[in-house]
Structure formats: C-alpha cells, structure tokens
Amino acid sequence: MTTYKKIPTYILSGFLGSGKTTVLLKMLADFKARGLKPGIVLNELGQVNVEGHLFKGEKMLEMLDGCICCTIQDDLREELQFFLQDENGVDVLLIEGTGVANPKEILEALADPRLEDGFETQSVISLADASKFLDYRSIFSSSREIREMLNDQMSSATLILLNKMDLIQEKNKEKIYKKMRKLIKGDVEIMETVYGDVPLDELLKKRMSTVSVSLGKRETDDHHHHHQHPFKAVKLENIPAVERIRFEKWLKKLPESVLRAKGMMQLASPSGLYQFQFASKEVEMERMEDQECATCLILIGYNMPVDELRVSFQKEVLQIMHA
Numbered sequence: 001m002t003t004y005k006k007i008p009t010y011i012l013s014g015f016l017g018s019g020k021t022t023v024l025l026k027m028l029a030d031f032k033a034r035g036l037k038p039g040i041v042l043n044e045l046g047q048v049n050v051e052g053h054l055f056k057g058e059k060m061l062e063m064l065d066g067c068i069c070c071t072i073q074d075d076l077r078e079e080l081q082f083f084l085q086d087e088n089g090v091d092v093l094l095i096e097g098t099g100v101a102n103p104k105e106i107l108e109a110l111a112d113p114r115l116e117d118g119f120e121t122q123s124v125i126s127l128a129d130a131s132k133f134l135d136y137r138s139i140f141s142s143s144r145e146i147r148e149m150l151n152d153q154m155s156s157a158t159l160i161l162l163n164k165m166d167l168i169q170e171k172n173k174e175k176i177y178k179k180m181r182k183l184i185k186g187d188v189e190i191m192e193t194v195y196g197d198v199p200l201d202e203l204l205k206k207r208m209s210t211v212s213v214s215l216g217k218r219e220t221d222d223h224h225h226h227h228q229h230p231f232k233a234v235k236l237e238n239i240p241a242v243e244r245i246r247f248e249k250w251l252k253k254l255p256e257s258v259l260r261a262k263g264m265m266q267l268a269s270p271s272g273l274y275q276f277q278f279a280s281k282e283v284e285m286e287r288m289e290d291q292e293c294a295t296c297l298i299l300i301g302y303n304m305p306v307d308e309l310r311v312s313f314q315k316e317v318l319q320i321m322h323a
C-alpha cells in the first residue's frame, strides 16, 4: 500500500471580527520564515473579499458569498481536492470560516472519505472577542440558532484564543472565564491574546487526536442544508470620496444589529484609497498600495434595517439631504 503524507490542517473559527484573519496572517508570515509553503481556504460572507490584497501570491481558494456551513459545504469538499493535486501541493493548510460558520461543519467536510487521506486536522483554533463575549450572549439571547452557533464555535475548539484583551474591562474577566469553562471541554487551553499574538509553536501543536464527527449521520444532507442564516451581508458600491471623521462617526453610531463592517473607501482628506475595518466599535484604516481598487462598504449583521442604513449613510456621510 502506498503511504503518503497528509497535509496538516488548521481551522480558524470565531465570531465576526474576533481576529481570525489577524491570526491567519501571523501564521502565514511564520510559515514562510520557516520555509514552509502554506495553502489557504478563505470564506467570506460578502460578495467580495476586501482583504484579498493581503494574500497576494499565496495559494488560496476563496469562497465568496456563502458560508462554509451550508450552501457551499460541498464546494469546500470539491475545492479541497485542489490541494491534493501534485502541482498544487502545500506543506500546511489553513481554513478560515466566516464569522458565522460552525467549525463542526468544516470538520465534517474534512472527514469526507475522499479527503480523509489527504488532510489531517491538527487543531481547531477558536477566537473569542473578549470585549464582546458577554455582550453577544445577551444580544442574541432570544435566538437559539445563534446561541448554538456561538457555543459550537467554542465547544468544537481544541484551543481558545481569548483575543482583544486590550479592550476588556477587568471586572468582566471572571464572568467570561466562568461562561467559557461551561462551554469548552475540560482540557482545552485558553490563551489570552492581543492581536492574536501567540508563539507559533502553540498554534501548531497537534491538539486533535480523532475527529469526532459521525459520518454515519450525514443523512443525505437533509437537515443542515436548509436553515436560513439570520446574518446578512450588504454591500454598497460606487461610493464617492468621504470625510474620514464623518465616516468614523457614522460607523461608531451604527445600531447593534450591525456587527461588523469592512471595505474600501476613498477618503477626501487625507486623500486616497483606504481599506477599513470596523469591529468591537473600533475603526482601523490602512492606505492601499494599489490605489486603483473599487470602493465598497460591506455591512454584516443580524436583522439590519438596510434601507435606514443606506439613507443614514447618504445623509450623514455623503451629506446628500434628499436621499
């Protein structure tokens, strides 16, 4: 029998804006420094990957406008085959789900008999935004589906990164740990992080011995392919130049139903094209090297009042009064 080396695979999980891409980029940089060739599977909720430029030159598959956990779980299976072809070989594979993906479903896709011999899941690294961990549990207390998804993101983990510790209120720490301990398996380690900073060796530890997914239960996919995501991504395009201060003010005043925003904006001053990130009520902007990209604003949230948001953007940011 021929034996060949399986590709060590890491799953990055965690809710919207918790810091998955931040950790992924650190892992990539470290792999390269060690002379390893990484492969990446990225899944975005919006129709466009606004962070695409960060991965220039990488072997990457993007799965846009869907979510690994439902409609494109089959695509994930198909596309993972890409990395099994000799010419696309990689030393290690990183899979980042959307912020609303259930890592169990990713594990299930990897446990497919056609893939099982090719990939070996080492760890499910789940990030939690420490500054929002308790808030989210109260905001979503009335939705069983979301609560379960948030809980599964923690309970399926083999390592938890309690991220954004710089934004946390000290008095909440004990409550977070209490809640977290109830969700995770006893021996799962929790590491406190800021910008996902952990030694790579900790992230790379093989923390998964057997994949606890029952393939017997795949039941022709009847149940989990039909749920509707309560989360939606809305995209605004062709946006004229905006004043940075006005835009940031608008972002910070967004209703709680908007959980995350990102995109590409043309700023009036300082003038230029900027990529922006909005998570945990914080805004980050970075000037793009390539100033030719199209502008867009992606809002991700839960039951968002889309028309109101569009109108308030026009009025408050673009100052179009007759919107």
Ligand SMILES: Nc1nc2c(ncn2[C@@H]2O[C@H](COP(=O)(O)OP(=O)(O)OP(=O)(O)O)[C@@H](O)[C@H]2O)c(=O)[nH]1
Binding pocket: 014, 015, 016, 017, 018, 019, 020, 021, 022, 023, 097, 098, 099, 163, 164, 165, 166, 167, 193, 194, 195, 196, 260, 277, 278, 279, 282, 283, 284
């Ligand atoms: N203050 C603070 N900001 C952080 C930290 N970690 C990440 N961020 C910022 O939070 C924002 C979201 O981080 P990402 O790494 O894009 O989060 P994500 O989980 O990939 O987000 P989704 O794309 O929504 O799934 C970015 O602006 C990050 O720079 C942290 O520890 N502290």
